[in-house]
Amino acid sequence: MAGETPTAEFPFRKKRYDEAAMTALAAALAGVIEVPLVIYLHGDLGAGKTTLTRALIQALGHAGRVKSPTYGLLEHYDIPGISVLHLDLYRIGDPGELEFLGIEDLIDRNTLLLVEWPERGGDQLPAADLTIHFEHAGEARDLTWRPHTPPGESTCQALVDLMQ
Numbered sequence: 367m368a369g370e371t372p373t374a375e376f377p378f379r380k381k382r383y384d385e386a387a388m389t390a391l392a393a394a395l396a397g398v399i400e401v402p403l404v405i406y407l408h409g410d411l412g413a414g415k416t417t418l419t420r421a422l423i424q425a426l427g428h429a430g431r432v433k434s435p436t437y438g439l440l441e442h443y444d445i446p447g448i449s450v451l452h453l454d455l456y457r458i459g460d461p462g463e464l465e466f467l468g469i470e471d472l473i474d475r476n477t478l479l480l481v482e483w484p485e486r487g488g489d490q491l492p493a494a495d496l497t498i499h500f501e502h503a504g505e506a507r508d509l510t511w512r513p514h515t516p517p518g519e520s521t522c523q524a525l526v527d528l529m530q
């Protein structure tokens with residue numbers, strides 16, 4: 367309605383996104399992200415968590431490779447103004463291993479923390495501002511974005527505004 371600011375309904379869902387659509391969404395996210403921010407990426411093996419993360423990190427300005435941190439647990443990207451930590455806890459034996467990684471010491475006010483398989487981190491992880499759930503939908507994927515904090519909500523709102 368004229369004069370009214372529309373408010374997005376959360377969570378918001380994106381149905382049947384192929385890889386190109388997901389890459390475009392990641393680029394849009396890169397344009398609205400404000401650090402610090404913690405994003406948990408939930409979904410089965412092959413659901414698209416690394417694909418979205420890779421597109422996001424490249425859209426943020428990283429020119430090199432973005433590899434899946436499945437074996438090393440952690441990859442770190444220093445982009446001007448933003449420090450990206452990409453964690454993949456699929457192969458973690460025990461949440462206590464996170465202590466040895468020393469992620470608490472790596473996190474500062476410029477950090478974007480992206481976590482695959484966050485449920486394996488127990489209470490050793492910083493709380494999520496935003497969770498994204500990935501589900502297989504035929505050849506494509508369904509995505510559900512759920513904010514948990516005011517920064518998570520403003521990120522979702524900015525993204526929704528951008529897509530309108």
Ligand SMILES: Nc1ncnc2c1ncn2[C@@H]1O[C@H](COP(=O)(O)OP(=O)(O)OP(=O)(O)O)[C@@H](O)[C@H]1O
Nearest residue numbers: 383384385388411412413414415416417505506507
């Ligand atoms: N939206 C999409 N539509 C179709 N295929 C996709 C989509 N997103 C990713 N894929 C493909 O699915 C495969 C697995 O993707 P990806 O590695 O991102 O999954 P993942 O969730 O990180 O899995 P894991 O839990 O093993 O780390 C890749 O071959 C990728 O190209």
Ligand SMILES: [Mg+2]
Nearest residue numbers: 415416434482
């Ligand atoms: Mg992955």
